[in-house]
Amino acid sequence: MVTTAERVAPLRVKDLKSGIKPIWCPGCGDYGILSSFFQAIINLKLDPAKVAVVSGIGCSGRFPAFARVYGFHGVHGRALPTATGLKVARPDLTVFAMSGDGDAFSIGGGHIAHAARRNVDITYIVMDNEIYGLTKGQPSATSPPDILELSLSGKTKGSRKGMVGLLDIHKVEEALNPILMALAYNASFVARAFSGRPKELTAIIEEGVRHKGFSFIQVMSPCVTFFNTYNHFRETVVPLPEDHDPSDRMRAMALAMEPNKTYVGIFYRDETRPSLEERLEEYRQQLSPTSMEELLARFTR
Amino acid sequence: MVTTAERVAPLRVKDLKSGIKPIWCPGCGDYGILSSFFQAIINLKLDPAKVAVVSGIGCSGRFPAFARVYGFHGVHGRALPTATGLKVARPDLTVFAMSGDGDAFSIGGGHIAHAARRNVDITYIVMDNEIYGLTKGQPSATSPPDILELSLSGKTKGSRKGMVGLLDIHKVEEALNPILMALAYNASFVARAFSGRPKELTAIIEEGVRHKGFSFIQVMSPCVTFFNTYNHFRETVVPLPEDHDPSDRMRAMALAMEPNKTYVGIFYRDETRPSLEERLEEYRQQLSPTSMEELLARFTR
Amino acid sequence: MSNESLVIRIGGEAGEGIVTIGETLVRIAAFSGLEVFTFRTYPAEIIGGQVMYQARIGREQVLSMGDDVDILVAANQLGHDEHIGELRPGGLLVYDSDAVTPAEGGDHLSYAVPFTQLAREINFLRGRNLIVVGFLTSLMGLPLDRAEQMVRRRLGKYKELLPSNLEALHKGYTHHQEHFAERPEFQIRPPEDGGEERLVMTGAQAIALGALAAGCRFYAGYPITPATDIMEFLSKELPRMGGTIIQAEDEIAAVTMAIGASFGGVKAMTATSGPGLALMIEALGLASMTEVPLVIVDAQRAGPSTGMPTKTSQGDLFLALYAGADEAPRFVLAPDSVEDSFYQMINAFNLAERFQMPVILLSDQAMATRVETIRPIDLSQIHQEKRRIPSLDRPEGNGYLRYALTEDGISPMAIPGMPGMTYTAEGLEHDESGAPSYVPEVHRAMTEKRFRKVETARKELHRWGLVNRWGDPQAEIAILSWGSTQSAVREAMERAAKEGILVEALFTKILLPMPDYEIRPFLEGKRAIIVPELNYQGMFAKVIEHRYSEQIIRNNIQVYRLNKYEGLPFKPGEIYAKIVEVAQRLTAGVLADRFLDEKLASV
Amino acid sequence: MSNESLVIRIGGEAGEGIVTIGETLVRIAAFSGLEVFTFRTYPAEIIGGQVMYQARIGREQVLSMGDDVDILVAANQLGHDEHIGELRPGGLLVYDSDAVTPAEGGDHLSYAVPFTQLAREINFLRGRNLIVVGFLTSLMGLPLDRAEQMVRRRLGKYKELLPSNLEALHKGYTHHQEHFAERPEFQIRPPEDGGEERLVMTGAQAIALGALAAGCRFYAGYPITPATDIMEFLSKELPRMGGTIIQAEDEIAAVTMAIGASFGGVKAMTATSGPGLALMIEALGLASMTEVPLVIVDAQRAGPSTGMPTKTSQGDLFLALYAGADEAPRFVLAPDSVEDSFYQMINAFNLAERFQMPVILLSDQAMATRVETIRPIDLSQIHQEKRRIPSLDRPEGNGYLRYALTEDGISPMAIPGMPGMTYTAEGLEHDESGAPSYVPEVHRAMTEKRFRKVETARKELHRWGLVNRWGDPQAEIAILSWGSTQSAVREAMERAAKEGILVEALFTKILLPMPDYEIRPFLEGKRAIIVPELNYQGMFAKVIEHRYSEQIIRNNIQVYRLNKYEGLPFKPGEIYAKIVEVAQRLTAGVLADRFLDEKLASV
Ligand SMILES: Cc1ncc(C[n+]2csc(CCOP(=O)(O)OP(=O)(O)O)c2C)c(N)n1
Ligand SMILES: Cc1ncc(C[n+]2csc(CCOP(=O)(O)OP(=O)(O)O)c2C)c(N)n1
């Protein structure tokens, strides 16, 4: 018999591991996100049976299988709508959505604006390695245009393994700025973290979960195999200025646009907006309830 | 015989009409866009046989059939990628893409960021009526949340014909800010116009065509049948401040976020970025040409 | 003496209230105890343009929209010109003498009525529609009090408008009484007792009500003609039933939202038309693989591509049956009437829940938009299938196996929130626990498991009420078909029966898996099968020809395809003509080119 | 005496160079004049994990990957454990004695080789792979100079690495020479003359080269295993040929970009796998409706849903044949070898251009990733179909009719830029000019026009070289199949022939429309058909059973489905076993359950 006692005892990380060994490469940034995720669940004292993680496809998409929570490993690019359906149907659950940068900003790029304008209470973690990992190294919309040169210069070792032709021609395109985009969508919580800084990352995930609304978290998570940006981020990652007021969206945008700096921290947060589920519930309350009998009667002659 | 002489004579609007009568409702804002489009072609002295208009689905999507240029009436939400393929394959053509707000920001919402980061030389006109016209009045991502109240209050007469249930529940969601989004995507030309002000609209279309890169033009184009916003826009539309410097992206964003004002004009323009086609050509030039014979030889033992 | 049924058609400019006239008249008839069945067209223009509204009104159940028109009401010149050819000899033309100049001659009666002028007389121009309704009420011998009641009902809370509206109704009614004689051939008397209990609704409403009755509490959809009516209806009622509706940003979002909700334990659906279903195919495979219950309604329309959104078709059958990346089992249902749409929605949800699989329900533009009178619904008879969930008291240490390999293929499914049952619904191939696995034996076993559910279902099909068979079991001529063709087929068969041509018909409401247990015995003794379908390729005919080829060929049964691809439903006469042709061929011993009609067979 | 062919398999940890060893060895063999055919597996892990690389090397054309393994090279313990069972009795196990403890016993030879230590001896640990290659070169009797040449070629411009690499190669070569005797049963001698002219490439490369040879100058794609190799290859070469490649943001963008480019007059394609093809179905219908030429390659993989991306399948056949909103005609091609992939790509583009229609070409994971030696390609023999364009000198006043109703269904298509020919490619139903029209007769005529193109094509099929038929025309046993099963079938048939069992096979490279003109005569005189397929449902078998049911039943032909759904290609032995079983049944007079094997028939 599975007793509820199991859930009352304080959770340990090992209780949260599913027993399936991650297929990620040794050193992959995604391990850091998994650990911080575990830690955040523990710190937040969540009941794992009331947590659900929905993912898309990619190295990142493998995430849910490794955690002993409810998981849904869906199709490429649709983590957000799947998680939206789940959260709206089951507001009692704590729902995460997980994407890679390809999953989030390319094939799934159309969904973020809508999750943001609905303000559905989901914590959306984009595990951004600036590359397509699982499909072995094509550039993504967040890859720097000079990704091939960067790789060949050895700064970001490993990338020579990638798709050289596609990486080369990638220079004709520019990279997107996900934080700026999330701010333009008016997401009510916008943050960035670095998987190489686990404490901050854990704290930001916790804040994202606490935030009642759509939390967009971009986590820079180096792909050691195809685009090893650890050194780069160790050099460029800095916390947001101390005086940054996260209710100031214009300032947040300005910070998001600053070149050569990878700010981490909470760019923006608006706690005043009700979440989609709250609004839907309010909407239902305002209506007079009905029944099948009543509905059918309306059609009866 | 069709002679080239036909093309040398100065064009008149009637030369540009296809002969197919628009199916739009009398008074629809889209007529204004069609007229300004004709006028822009004339002013720019374009050869109609070298102009192509690609559209999605919606009232707006019917656009190409009414003009005597090459047209492509594709599927819902895919005007941009279709136009991108066309422009890249045929850089000699002047390519327009046309969408409604549903076509552009809902089903097609994932494509704008990518057209922008590629900076493909397309003039993208979003005929934004803040409603789904063709499908008879569902709210769109740019509809105000209180669209049902607005309609019932009679300010925007006609909307009572829409889908009342969907318009009502729309209040749980917020509207998107397309100009801000386009700026966040770093589109190299971002402008707004109002179909009720034809001269400005024509001028902006002309500027959009002249701009060598991705031109995003949001045209407020009232749907007289389902959400008649003529009065609203006549009151709120104002030109951008005279001192606005279109190279100032931060300022453009601030203006895009100003409430209760519908600025029209060119928010942003960056003429320094080469277009996708230019970059692709440059890329090709930098490579050594090859032939089938040479390629096969590489595989020969 | 009254007629058994009458066909009335109203033609004119959209926005002029043609549809309102029709809908009001139909409801007056229905609420008087008559049976109705409607058909309408949509203009190409967004507003304006020509429309026609046709209603068949009968004393007994009305089977179809009928063939010829008994009464044509022309509100404008085009309304006259476009439809006069379909007025039957001896029929009646009623036209607005202020707007229409009727053609000379013609083997029919004509009433010139100055509707517009009558409206002017009462200083209520917008009242013209009700004047027409009043006129027709009298003409057709419908009870005035019912008409008044209907006007009241339609105005609802706008009580201040009542006097002027009633005046308009009476104006028309009296005008007929005073200027025209009573003509029994254009009358249809409601039964004295007010008729049996009936509901009056469209196919889209029947689908929405069926979903609610089945326990659906989540809907996500993206607008598309002709499926939007379902969403609009549910947007009002689902929240009142405690459920949720979301207008998604596209069809892929809509279907994945429904999958997410269903994974969460809430019965969920989406509805769309062909182009949207095409976009949902990837997610359909996901539901198949993760074994999440899902209901997708497809109100088919004419295509390909955007095609003709307001025209009907049965051309999505192959898409529904066969589309998927690799092999993604599903069920496909197709109601054959408005009434049946209600019940098949319940089957759809029950099949989805029982087998944890996606179910596609195929309706079509004509059936979703038409109004029909249907028999009362006994809610107490409706069964709501419960999801099979794992038992909470399983032996300690025994991990929960979400995808346990069971005999019937169905594995108990935990709902998030259940303690100790966490698992990942996995879109990769997986072992019993749900862990990704690419082991050849696992893929083989799981493929067989997923298909085993279909076989389990096949064994249970007879319990689900999925076949509609009628006519003379001794008949040598059979009609085998699906979906909305039923109405025209039924009526054509009645005509044939009157001529002494025996026909038996079978409509299956389940297309995947096929109900062999019904079709095999049905085919015994038949010499010819007619398969009427609203598509070019004869999709259902191909399914039949393949699945029952052995029986068909051994018994030398001739298969006659009857394909219409004009965007319009069948008329009974078209089916009837085919029955007659086949009967003559059988007598004369002339055979059909059974399988390889080169023109039609494209695979 | 040398063997006719040898199967060598290398098993070990990915990233340890297993694939590099295999690819190098294969190229040494091929460049020495031998023929090769490879097969490999992919690990579940992103890096690391177990892989195996298998090469069949022969003196004559190698038909398939073979059954049993002659030489197993185990680089680590798992590499030994997982594969030792497939080593044939009398085979040879070569293992790294520093890493592997072989199982006791077993009916095979074992060579313990301290590869890791040898590498240490030359102070070049990363040279271990080349030591293995050197060892195998000697073992198999391959020419050392060819091996040296290959090392040079592979290093390319990194000349400074040459000495150490060559040292490693020699180290392995010498180690074999010094410690082991020459064993002819593991040798395969290249032909003295260096063999005939051959090309060595993967299926993906053949597809990409075929596209370029056909004149394709635009590619848009979204990464997906196993189709990405095509895109990666083209990303390097298409720009050098003056063409364009775009990595799109998703599959819908990819296919609509290709449609846009093709509308602009440039031959365009995309490539994907099942999940991506599912997303492209709406746009496929658009190409059908607007009549824009389009080529889509689908490298099939195991599903449903994300499934097993690195495993093979033939399960997208129904998706390719039947998926579309309403009726969207298309062509479906399926090459049956790496070599054929090149030629069918040319057919694909030519069909697309000639008929202004979408063409789907079905390859699969196994065929796209394997390396084969193929015959030289004579570019001068390759025909590039030109698009039919309207004549510029048409009589004044005669408007250009983009969708003119012609006899063969094909209407001249203007290219943007042509003066006086402006038209709109219309996704709504349209009249001849392209203007939207919902008139019933127009829809009927246009539907027939679109399908008429398929019928025109059907009449021309014999000119396109779309059927591969071999074996004994007198045989009573037939094999009918498609795609990559060809290799195993061909080899199984050779074995059967040796045993005196006569079999004839037909592989069609066109699946829509079916080449009746070939298949009907082929079926004459046959008593049994075996249909081997890599899917559960027997998709092609269903197509065959339906289309030729009359002939099959009248002639009492038995249809035997042979379905494998494990993510792996057929082995010749599996096909051979079925041939033997069928031959025995025929002799014994035991019949197959032809059509209605309940387990397999799911429609
Ligand atoms: C519809 C579809 N298209 C393409 C793919 C192939 N695919 C798998 S993962 C992936 C992208 C991986 O990149 P990203 O989202 O950045 O995740 P990462 O692997 O880097 O974590 C792609 C294109 C797929 N599985 N499904
Ligand atoms: C795949 C697909 N989904 C849905 C539809 C139905 N549809 C046609 S137009 C339209 C939206 C119209 O709104 P908008 O894009 O704003 O254009 P408007 O009519 O307002 O100009 C929709 C949902 C479709 N044609 N195809």
Ligand code: SF4
């Ligand atoms: S390929 Fe990159 S992203 Fe994927 S697991 Fe390896 S290191 Fe991580």
Ligand code: SF4
């Ligand atoms: S419905 Fe609205 S957008 Fe469409 S044509 Fe009419 S007024 Fe214009």
Ligand SMILES: [Mg+2]
């Ligand atoms: Mg990534």
Ligand SMILES: [Mg+2]
């Ligand atoms: Mg709109």
